[in-house]
Amino acid sequence: TLDIEGDDDVLVDTGVYNLTNTFGVISLLERGEAGLVVSVIGSPNGTVLNRLSGPSTVVGFDGPYMVIRDISINGGQLSLNSDFIDASSVVISNGSIFMSGDHVTLTNARLVNASISISSATTNVVRDVSVRNGSITVTDGRDITLQNLTVSGSAADGIKVQGNSGYVTVENCTVAVSGNAYQQGGSASVTLKNSILVADGAG
Secondary structure: OOOOOOOOEEEOOOEEEEEOOOOEEEOOOOOOEOOEOEEEEOOOOOEEEEEOOOOOEEEEEOOOOEEEEOOEEEOOEEEEOOOOEEEEOOEEEOOEEEEOOOOEEEEEEEEEOOEEEEEOOEEEEEEEEEEEOOOEEEEOOEEEEEEEEEEEOOOOOOEEEEOOOEEEEEEOOEEEEOOOOEEEOOOOOEEEEOOEEEEOOOO
């Protein structure tokens, strides 16, 4: 657990870090505040957190008002579990991103053999993200925006909205997978527009 306070920056130097435990789980007792965020920032020359063993969560934010950027994670999960979290310029390989807080934003990210799951969250935005051999699932989310996304290569569904999800917008997305490009279930309410959906079919 990292001992941090609002307006602190956690700078992670250039390198490949082979991990056998969680890099940093920031608890509810250690948080930023409005105007005084806590930032975890990787190096512009490359910061890779390579999970070899240990907990599946490599970086977990359990406190609000956090920022993470310029970090690559291989083999583990980035968990955004609290409110007012901004994740940008992250690369996830062979892992996942889990978003369950309110007012969480994920931008300019790249996922390979990895998926995004948004669960019981409100006012989340996923924008300018590429997902290769993975999927995006929204479950019981409210006021969720999926914009300018590319989802490709998966043998499963591309984008799935399910449960009691409402006010979900899927816009300017390109989805090309072997399963369903887009699937909606439960009582979900979705606006789908200006998107290209490609999936395998007969003929």
